[in-house]
Amino acid sequence: MHVRHCGGSALLAELDGLDEVVALYDALAEHPPAGVTDIVPAARTLLVRFEPPATPQSVEAAVRAVRPAPGGRTGACEVRIPVVYDGADLADVAALTGLPARDVVAAHTGTLWTVAFCGFAPGFGYLTGGDARLAVPRRAESRVRVPAGSVALAAGFSAVYPRESPGGWQLIGRTDAVVWDLAADPPALLRPGTRVRFTEVT
Amino acid sequence: MSRYGMLEVLATGPMTTVQDLGRPGRGDLGVGRSGAADRGALRLANRLVGNPEGAAALEITLGGLCVRARGDVVIALAGAACPATVTGPVGIRRQIGHHSVEHLPCGATLRLGTPARGLRTYLAARGGVDVTPVLGSRSTDILARLGPDLPVPGTLLPIGPPPAAFPAVDLAPVPETAGGELVLEILPGPRDDWFTPEALRVLRTEPYEVTADSNRVGIRLRGPVLERARDGELPSEGMVPGALQVPPSGQPTLFLADHPLTGGYPVIAVVRTRDVDRAAQARPGQCVRFRTA
Numbered sequence: 238m239h240v241r242h243c244g245g246s247a248l249l250a251e252l253d254g255l256d257e258v259v260a261l262y263d264a265l266a267e268h269p270p271a272g273v274t275d276i277v278p279a280a281r282t283l284l285v286r287f288e289p290p291a292t293p294q295s296v297e298a299a300v301r302a303v304r305p306a307p308g309g310r311t312g313a314c315e316v317r318i319p320v321v322y323d324g325a326d327l328a329d330v331a332a333l334t335g336l337p338a339r340d341v342v343a344a345h346t347g348t349l350w351t352v353a354f355c356g357f358a359p360g361f362g363y364l365t366g367g368d369a370r371l372a373v374p375r376r377a378e379s380r381v382r383v384p385a386g387s388v389a390l391a392a393g394f395s396a397v398y399p400r401e402s403p404g405g406w407q408l409i410g411r412t413d414a415v416v417w418d419l420a421a422d423p424p425a426l427l428r429p430g431t432r433v434r435f436t437e438v439t
Numbered sequence: 440m441s442r443y444g445m446l447e448v449l450a451t452g453p454m455t456t457v458q459d460l461g462r463p464g465r466g467d468l469g470v471g472r473s474g475a476a477d478r479g480a481l482r483l484a485n486r487l488v489g490n491p492e493g494a495a496a497l498e499i500t501l502g503g504l505c506v507r508a509r510g511d512v513v514i515a516l517a518g519a520a521c522p523a524t525v526t527g528p529v530g531i532r533r534q535i536g537h538h539s540v541e542h543l544p545c546g547a548t549l550r551l552g553t554p555a556r557g558l559r560t561y562l563a564a565r566g567g568v569d570v571t572p573v574l575g576s577r578s579t580d581i582l583a584r585l586g587p588d589l590p591v592p593g594t595l596l597p598i599g600p601p602p603a604a605f606p607a608v609d610l611a612p613v614p615e616t617a618g619g620e621l622v623l624e625i626l627p628g629p630r631d632d633w634f635t636p637e638a639l640r641v642l643r644t645e646p647y648e649v650t651a652d653s654n655r656v657g658i659r660l661r662g663p664v665l666e667r668a669r670d671g672e673l674p675s676e677g678m679v680p681g682a683l684q685v686p687p688s689g690q691p692t693l694f695l696a697d698h699p700l701t702g703g704y705p706v707i708a709v710v711r712t713r714d715v716d717r718a719a720q721a722r723p724g725q726c727v728r729f730r731t732a
Contacts, residue, residue, distance in 0.1 A: 241629035244709030247679045249629045266467065275466035277677035279701050284677025286466065355469030356675060356701040359583050362469075400584075419573060425468040 240297050247286045248296055255353050255365055258283055260305035262354075262429055263313075270299030278354040278429050280363075315349075315432040316414075318397065320388050322437055324408035326376065330390060333373045333407075341409065342437055344368035345388075350395055350433040355425065360399035360417035362427030367395055379405035386412050388435070395435075397427065441597035443566050444510025448594040449548065452503020456655070457568050457587050457596070458561075460493040461696065462576035466677070469700055473580035476655055476696045476719035477559050480518035484563035487515035487540050487611060489604040494567030495577035497590070499560040501722075502553040506562075508543035512598060513565035513606070515540050519557025519616050519720060524550045538611040557616030557720040565606075569599035582656050582697040616720045620646065623714045625683065625729045630673065630705035634685070638665040642683070642707060642729055647691070651723040655697040657684075658721060664689030665707060675701040681710035681718070683729075693727075695719055 238261075239251040252258050262278040265285070269276065272291025277284040287296045322342045324330075331338045350364040372393040380403060383389075387398040389406035398404060399417030416426040427433065448455075458481060461474025475481035475498055482492040497504065502521040516523060520537040527533075528546035535541045535549075543549055554560060570577050570587045579586035590596065631639055647662035665685050678684065678698050683691040686704045693710060695718070708729065710718055721727060 242626060243629045243677075243679055243706070244626050244681050244712065246712045247677075247709075249676060262467070274463040275472070277466040277700060279676045280674035282674075282676040284466070284679070286463075286677075286679060354701075355467060357469065359470045359585060360468060423465075423468060424470075424574060429467050 250283045264303045264305045313430045318414045319438040320410040322410040324410045326407040352427045352431045360425035364395040375405040444598045446506040446596040448590045450505040454500040456579040458498040459495040473578040477716040479716045484517035484561040488565040489606045496563040502551045505550045507548045512543045518560045519554035521554045522552035540606045556618035566599040569597045620726045624711045625708040633705040646726045649721045658693040675703040681715040682706045
């Protein structure tokens with residue numbers, strides 16, 4: 238782990254990969270060091286924001302002292318997301334992967350996904366652990382409006398759009414599952430560490 | 440009608456939002472902190488009227504706000520100083536001070552002109568602006584589209600119950616917002632190694648101009664190009680307020696309260712936390728210089 242300073246109120250821990258990020262996030266989220274206000278996991282890094290009296294030195298020492306539990310957090314929750322696989326880009330994904338559309342669906346529902354981190358928009362979880370054959374690039378042109386509940390693929394990740402927003406991911410289906418609910422606490426269904434099983438509904 | 444009074448919005452100027460100190464602690468859900476762009480000014484306005492420092496207030500960009508009191512309201516202004524005129528219920532006008540505790544009788548209107556220096560003015564009302572909180576905060580995050588709707592003419596902003604504390608002073612003798620060249624202290628990194636040594640020297644010595652393409656998300660700066668020492672893309676990583684992110688154009692963006700939570704362009708340096716408030720008062724056309732401690 239390499240720790241970089243990010244101004245006077247945050248540290249950026251650089252890790253070898255997503256698994257290490259998730260493991261460190263799990264450990265820190267379960268027992269946040271004193272003064273830490275926000276922990277933002279990303280693909281290779283974990284940003285730790287803090288406030289006085291915590292100092293860069295005290296937070297770095299606390300982060301370095303963390304020993305992530307092997308196998309990740311116990312009791313990570315698992316959710317099922319029912320999907321109608323009729324997305325506008327399903328045929329393009331089939332062409333890009335060389336898989337028939339049926340096999341794209343089988344691959345998407347065939348593995349357990351894990352939320353690695355959130356970003357782009359509130360409650361937008363980046364899901365990893367999927368079938369490697371589903372790694373497709375973003376669309377050449379971004380859409381101005383992607384409906385809430387759209388199930389999508391890009392850059393080795395899958396995601397469910399939490400709200401209507403612009404977006405450049407390949408849309409393969411849609412779900413009625415509510416992944417973002419301001420009345421709920423926490424408001425996001427797909428939080429880092431959550432395991433996700435997509436199931437097909439017709 | 441709130442039993443503690445309301446502010447009726449008659450005009451908002453270029454942009455007025457409701458802000459408190461934001462919603463920390465949800466960065467892992469993709470929710471940024473948001474909150475007042477000049478946190479120190481919000482705190483001061485609240486202290487003046489005896490509120491807790493983090494009570495919700497109005498953040499007014501470049502003046503132009505006009506509100507009418509429905510019920511008696513005690514207010515204070517902080518941040519960028521605007522000419523401020525109160526017109527009483529029977530039409531008597533008076534100028535009110537900045538950083539001072541003022542009484543708006545029921546039916547009076549308060550009109551803010553354009554600040555001579557600085558960008559953001561905070562209007563605190565004793566009891567706080569009592570709109571419905573979203574995820575524990577009354578701040579509007581304009582990037583994430585979270586929080587209360589932007590006030591528009593006709594919006595009625597309820598005032599909350601008065602706090603137990605009374606205003607302790609009538610006036611806070613704090614220096615006014617700086618005009619002219621703004622000097623901000625930076626800490627290099629976290630990605631200064633993505634740039635040539637020359638880039639950091641340029642950043643520390645050359646002036647940058649605040650462009651009109653600036654808002655609560657960030658300030659687009661115009662100046663000498665900051666050259667990269669390497670190509671390629673950075674996997675997106677967490678961002679902070681004050682980060683100087685450098686896209687391929689080489690022209691840095693200084694992130695403010697509603698910055699994206701993660702970004703894929705390298706951050707050459709970060710403005711010190713205490714100087715981010717001053718950066719939030721920089722106006723388009725103003726020059727900024729960066730120095731290291």
